[in-house]
Amino acid sequence: MPFCHLTLTCSKPKNNSYLWKSGYYPARPRHIGERIKKRRFDLKMTAAECRRILGVDKGTLRDWEKEKHQPSRKIRSRIVRFLGYDPF
Numbered sequence: 521m522p523f524c525h526l527t528l529t530c531s532k533p534k535n536n537s538y539l540w541k542s543g544y545y546p547a548r549p550r551h552i553g554e555r556i557k558k559r560r561f562d563l564k565m566t567a568a569e570c571r572r573i574l575g576v577d578k579g580t581l582r583d584w585e586k587e588k589h590q591p592s593r594k595i596r597s598r599i600v601r602f603l604g605y606d607p608f
Contacts, residue, residue, distance in 0.1 A: 574599065
């Protein structure tokens with residue numbers, strides 16, 4: 521009796537373990553940076569992917585999320601599109 525030998529292959533899942541640590545997740549965002557971070561975590565998106573979508577560099581996104589700086593007016597339309605609502 522012949523048997524079928526089937527091999528399944530797929531890519532290894534990304535390591536998103538830091539996204540599940542409750543200390544990093546902003547449950548009640550107080551400022552725009554935390555709103556961006558919350559949306560990013562909800563989508564299981566890395567900071568690099570988020571930066572690419574928003575069109576900003578590493579330091580800019582980090583400063584927003586740590587409330588060191590506020591986004592400029594010219595970037596706000598991209599933030600509204602990313603969040604799905606207008607937080608301003």
